[in-house]
Amino acid sequence: MADKRSTLISAVVYRDPRAALAWLEKAFGFETVMLIEDPSGEIAHSEMRFGDTLIMVGQEWDENHKSPSSLGGKNTQSLHIHIDTDIGAHFEQAKAAGAEVIAAPETQFYGDRTYRCRDPEGHIWTVGQTVKVVTREEAEVASGLKITGWV
Amino acid sequence: MSSRVLVALRVRASPERAFAAFTGEIGAWWRPSPMFAFTPRDPGVLSFEPGEGGRLIQTLRSGKVFEIGRISCWEPPRRLVFGWRQATFAPDQATEVEVSFEPVGAETRVTVEHRGWDSVPASHVARHGFPDGVFLRRHGEWWQALLEGLNAFMASDAGKDQTW
Numbered sequence: 001m002a003d004k005r006s007t008l009i010s011a012v013v014y015r016d017p018r019a020a021l022a023w024l025e026k027a028f029g030f031e032t033v034m035l036i037e038d039p040s041g042e043i044a045h046s047e048m049r050f051g052d053t054l055i056m057v058g059q060e061w062d063e064n065h066k067s068p069s070s071l072g073g074k075n076t077q078s079l080h081i082h083i084d085t086d087i088g089a090h091f092e093q094a095k096a097a098g099a100e101v102i103a104a105p106e107t108q109f110y111g112d113r114t115y116r117c118r119d120p121e122g123h124i125w126t127v128g129q130t131v132k133v134v135t136r137e138e139a140e141v142a143s144g145l146k147i148t149g150w151v
Numbered sequence: 152m153s154s155r156v157l158v159a160l161r162v163r164a165s166p167e168r169a170f171a172a173f174t175g176e177i178g179a180w181w182r183p184s185p186m187f188a189f190t191p192r193d194p195g196v197l198s199f200e201p202g203e204g205g206r207l208i209q210t211l212r213s214g215k216v217f218e219i220g221r222i223s224c225w226e227p228p229r230r231l232v233f234g235w236r237q238a239t240f241a242p243d244q245a246t247e248v249e250v251s252f253e254p255v256g257a258e259t260r261v262t263v264e265h266r267g268w269d270s271v272p273a274s275h276v277a278r279h280g281f282p283d284g285v286f287l288r289r290h291g292e293w294w295q296a297l298l299e300g301l302n303a304f305m306a307s308d309a310g311k312d313q314t315w
Contacts, residue, residue, distance in 0.1 A: 031260065034295070035157040036287045039269035044284040 011056040027097035068122030087129035109142040155266035166252035170228035180304035
């Protein structure tokens with residue numbers, strides 16, 4: 001496999017994966033790097049790349065594998081994108097593509113500026129950019145949390 | 152022709168350079184796959200006869216030429232479409248490859264769409280007994296490796312020596 005895959009890949013479920021491929025490109029800047037369609041034109045497999053990471057975008061498999069839009073908007077996981085360029089511009093692009101804003105960009109105690117939104121099928125995405133170097137001690141003071149594993 | 156596989160890779164080159172390397176230097180960057188061989192003989196050397204109506208051919212060591220397909224669209228530096236047949240394909244079995252070159256900043260997104268595999272039945276020797284999805288994925292992974300090879304070739308001394 002020449003195209004290196006990371007060890008952990010999220011496979012994100014959509015009722016309409018074709019629309020999701022287009023939306024994720026427009027809103028977040030993901031790029032489709034592999035798409036396989038069966039003879040009836042259904043998406044059998046797809047992969048999108050963002051930076052050095054891949055996600056897979058696929059359809060619902062069965063009753064136990066559903067998009068949030070089939071589950072009243074409920075999520076059991078959320079996705080995080082970490083970028084190293086203009087988070088404000090990323091936010092505006094997502095908003096313009098129709099992302100439902102949950103939280104506008106705000107700088108967090110740990111030094112990242114983040115925003116959170118829902119895509120058209122209700123998946124929750126958090127996008128962050130490190131804007132400030134914060135030490136563990138500073139973060140503990142700012143948050144009141146005990147922090148281990150801070151690197 | 153609806154059964155298809157699409158792969159894309161960003162390469163560090165302009166569309167002009169990528170198109171010229173893809174077509175003009177295919178003999179240098181192409182890596183044959185024993186699983187997806189065009190003919191049962193030696194893998195030969197691939198080359199394009201440029202322009203619409205031209206061909207993608209494989210020249211064997213013996214000098215024999217196998218026509219992989221005709222070029223139906225030649226629009227440098229943005230788009231290229233050509234036929235793709237293996238020697239074992241029956242007359243009504245044919246696939247088609249469309250390659251597009253889209254500038255993204257200083258890079259180029261090269262997209263390969265290989266379609267028409269539904270004309271080749273599941274029992275055909277070219278499919279090696281794989282279920283459709285698995286076959287297309289294996290084939291797509293080979294295309295990904297080929298595009299990585301194209302990218303590496305353009306970055307290599309041999310690729311850099313070319314005038315574009």
